[in-house]
Amino acid sequence: MEIKVLKNVMMKNNAIGGDNRWRLKQSKVFSLNMVSSPGAGKTTLLKHTLGRLTRNHKVAVIEGDLYTSKDALALEQFDIPLIQINTEGGCHLDARMISTAMDNIDLESTEILFIENVGNLVCPASFDLGEDKMVLLYPITEGDDKPSKYATMFQKADLVIINKVDIAPYLNVSPEKAAEEVRKINPDCEILTLSATKMETLDGWFEWIEKEFSLKSQE
Amino acid sequence: MHEGKIAQYVMEILEETVNSDPELKTKKISKITFSQGYPPSVVPDSFEFYFTELVRGTSFENAVLEYTELPDISDGGFYITSIETSEENTGGN
Ligand SMILES: Nc1nc2c(ncn2[C@@H]2O[C@H](COP(=O)(O)OP(=O)(O)OP(=O)(O)O)[C@@H](O)[C@H]2O)c(=O)[nH]1
Ligand SMILES: [Mg+2]
Numbered sequence: 600m601e602i603k604v605l606k607n608v609m610m611k612n613n614a615i616g617g618d619n620r621w622r623l624k625q626s627k628v629f630s631l632n633m634v635s636s637p638g639a640g641k642t643t644l645l646k647h648t649l650g651r652l653t654r655n656h657k658v659a660v661i662e663g664d665l666y667t668s669k670d671a672l673a674l675e676q677f678d679i680p681l682i683q684i685n686t687e688g689g690c691h692l693d694a695r696m697i698s699t700a701m702d703n704i705d706l707e708s709t710e711i712l713f714i715e716n717v718g719n720l721v722c723p724a725s726f727d728l729g730e731d732k733m734v735l736l737y738p739i740t741e742g743d744d745k746p747s748k749y750a751t752m753f754q755k756a757d758l759v760i761i762n763k764v765d766i767a768p769y770l771n772v773s774p775e776k777a778a779e780e781v782r783k784i785n786p787d788c789e790i791l792t793l794s795a796t797k798m799e800t801l802d803g804w805f806e807w808i809e810k811e812f813s814l815k816s817q818e
Numbered sequence: 819m820h821e822g823k824i825a826q827y828v829m830e831i832l833e834e835t836v837n838s839d840p841e842l843k844t845k846k847i848s849k850i851t852f853s854q855g856y857p858p859s860v861v862p863d864s865f866e867f868y869f870t871e872l873v874r875g876t877s878f879e880n881a882v883l884e885y886t887e888l889p890d891i892s893d894g895g896f897y898i899t900s901i902e903t904s905e906e907n908t909g910g911n
Contacts, residue, residue, distance in 0.1 A: 611827035722820040
């Protein structure tokens with residue numbers, strides 16, 4: 600006897616992602632899921648971002664890491680809610696982990712929630728966390744052919760940040776070419792070019808956050 | 819690399835499906851068919867590595883796993899399309 604089931608397995612995750620999205624909307628929290636390959640500069644960018652944003656926004660951070668607390672420790676200097684999730688080898692954060700982490704954050708007094716996903720350019724694409732925007736950090740040091748090779752992640756991103764452009768002159772890579780390649784895979788996303796280590800290159804990023812935050816507040 | 823988590827989700831859905839049907843509960847499952855949307859998000863070999871562990875000792879243990887593609891569905895979804903029972907009873911209730 601054959602029984603039709605017809606269930607999308609990903610719905611197990613995505614249903615919880617949907618609940619998360621609802622909770623975040625209720626509390627008017629703007630949330631960002633920061634994804635990238637390992638070492639692309641997520642924590643570095645977050646550190647500079649918190650230094651600036653905590654002046655006039657209530658910010659919280661969820662740090663995903665395989666086993667360590669290194670990234671969370673790097674952000675400890677800021678007096679903000681900071682939740683560490685260890686995936687114990689898992690290659691991505693999933694919606695259930697975020698739901699549990701959110702239980703430990705006072706969402707009512709949070710305006711912006713940053714989620715640093717596990718460094719991986721494949722798996723996080725399949726797991727909706729319930730975030731408003733997916734931000735993909737793409738370091739130019741990886742070469743300008745990555746968008747087509749890791750297409751799913753690039754397709755899902757709302758914002759692609761081409762990072763580490765300060766080193767581009769030392770390598771045979773061009774940020775312009777990288778941006779073109781991103782466009783081919785995802786014509787709709789926004790693209791920023793910067794160096795997470797250089798505060799003076801981050802204005803576009805801060806403007807983007809403010810713009811998206813105020814759009815979200817008006818919903 | 820995320821197939822371990824997917825295998826857990828599959829197991830949860832299979833158990834919910836079987837437990838909601840009293841007749842199904844007593845049967846062994848001979849075949850499970852999966853379909854993948856585009857782009858495919860699950861590598862069958864890796865999935866089976868985890869799934870085989872999870873089904874040990876359950877009525878799904880000896881099920882044949884089959885995969886089909888749904889190139890027109892571009893949600894990257896992984897679907898359980900159907901399960902087939904064998905005539906054999908599980909021996910329990
Ligand atoms: N030159 C240069 N180095 C950078 C830049 N951004 C990050 N780095 C360096 O890249 C290395 C990795 O940065 P992280 O911020 O730890 O990267 P990450 O994405 O958080 O890494 P994981 O969490 O391990 O995936 C560090 O040594 C940073 O100083 C940049 O714009 N320019
Ligand atoms: Mg990091």
